[in-house]
Amino acid sequence: MSDELEHLAPDAETLARRLAAVDYLVDEGLATALFLSLRLPQPLLLEGEAGVGKTEAAKALASALDTPLIRLQCYDGIDASEALYEWNYPRQLLAIRLAEANDARLGEDDLFGPQYLVRRPLLRALEHPGPRPAVLLIDEIDRADDDFEAFLLELLADAAVTIPELGTIRATHPPAIVLTSNRTRDLHDAVKRRCLYQWIEYPTAERELEIVRRRVPAAAESLAVAVVTAVAKMRESDVQKPPGIAEAIDWLAALQLLGVIELDETTIDRTLGAVLKYGEDQDVVRAAGLGSLV
Numbered sequence: 001m002s003d004e005l006e007h008l009a010p011d012a013e014t015l016a017r018r019l020a021a022v023d024y025l026v027d028e029g030l031a032t033a034l035f036l037s038l039r040l041p042q043p044l045l046l047e048g049e050a051g052v053g054k055t056e057a058a059k060a061l062a063s064a065l066d067t068p069l070i071r072l073q074c075y076d077g078i079d080a081s082e083a084l085y086e087w088n089y090p091r092q093l094l095a096i097r098l099a100e101a102n103d104a105r106l107g108e109d110d111l112f113g114p115q116y117l118v119r120r121p122l123l124r125a126l127e128h129p130g131p132r133p134a135v136l137l138i139d140e141i142d143r144a145d146d147d148f149e150a151f152l153l154e155l156l157a158d159a160a161v162t163i164p165e166l167g168t169i170r171a172t173h174p175p176a177i178v179l180t181s182n183r184t185r186d187l188h189d190a191v192k193r194r195c196l197y198q199w200i201e202y203p204t205a206e207r208e209l210e211i212v213r214r215r216v217p218a219a220a221e222s223l224a225v226a227v228v229t230a231v232a233k234m235r236e237s238d239v240q241k242p243p244g245i246a247e248a249i250d251w252l253a254a255l256q257l258l259g260v261i262e263l264d265e266t267t268i269d270r271t272l273g274a275v276l277k278y279g280e281d282q283d284v285v286r287a288a289g290l291g292s293l294v
């Protein structure tokens with residue numbers, strides 16, 4: 001572990017302050033999880049409802065540590081060639097043609113050297129030269145398939161990967177790894193066991209108010225309070241997709257842009273699409289009466 005990290009994050013409170021300085025506000029639980037993940041070091045798996053700040057946690061951590069964020073967005077069918085590395089076929093072919101044209105000798109070892117390697121996010125994160133570790137965000141891991149999770153195990157456990165033609169590449173500055181999942185399926189126990197785990201709750205009304213005020217500074221405080229209150233009520237209602245912090249921010253920004261001063265039934269009705277993104281959910285809150293949100 002580098003001295004720099006010890007200096008930047010001597011304890012969870014200092015890290016929380018650094019995150020607040022880049023407008024990411026954490027509670028004690030998340031601050032502690034991020035601190036331990038950095039300093040142990042051990043990958044951190046973040047789960048929580050949509051829009052509670054899972055992805056943003058990694059981005060904010062990178063900003064707070066003034067280090068690059070390297071992001072791997074997972075999807076169904078992602079494999080090692082997208083995540084780790086791929087050989088640059090066109091370039092290898094060109095090298096062969098050129099060697100033939102020049103009557104030069106070209107061995108297999110030459111063709112599978114580092115200059116023909118296309119580095120994908122995982123490899124870039126491992127090879128990050130420091131002095132501080134990069135932050136590696138493996139976003140929405142639940143979208144990838146089982147095989148891909150198994151493939152990640154070596155990386156998670158040892159901060160190393162094996163490339164058959166080149167051997168094992170070990171990080172000199174192991175990245176701070178943040179994984180996120182929306183729980184569309186359960187992850188392997190083997191992956192979970194290698195990670196610290198943190199469930200991100202919706203923030204308290206107080207913290208959410210501070211978050212939306214920082215993100216939409218032009219909005220009046222009374223409007224921000226009304227939005228946070230209404231969003232909290234929506235979360236408690238029977239909607240299928242409760243609004244996240246992202247929606248609270250978007251809604252406040254929309255209201256502010258429209259010049260709304262006070263949140264009432266009419267303004268909620270006009271702008272409901274900024275906060276509830278499903279027709280059925282809009283029907284649910286309309287049926288309960290929009291007036292009950294203010």
Ligand SMILES: Nc1ncnc2c1ncn2[C@@H]1O[C@H](COP(=O)(O)OP(=O)(O)OP(=O)(O)O)[C@@H](O)[C@H]1O
Nearest residue numbers: 023024025049050051052053054055056211245246
């Ligand atoms: N703790 C926080 N402090 C400040 N802003 C936050 C916080 N949490 C979330 N936000 C804001 O909410 C937005 C949405 O967060 P983010 O995209 O990280 O959510 P997510 O949990 O990754 O959602 P999804 O499940 O949809 O991917 C961020 O862009 C950020 O502006």
Ligand SMILES: [Mg+2]
Nearest residue numbers: 054055056180
């Ligand atoms: Mg996300």
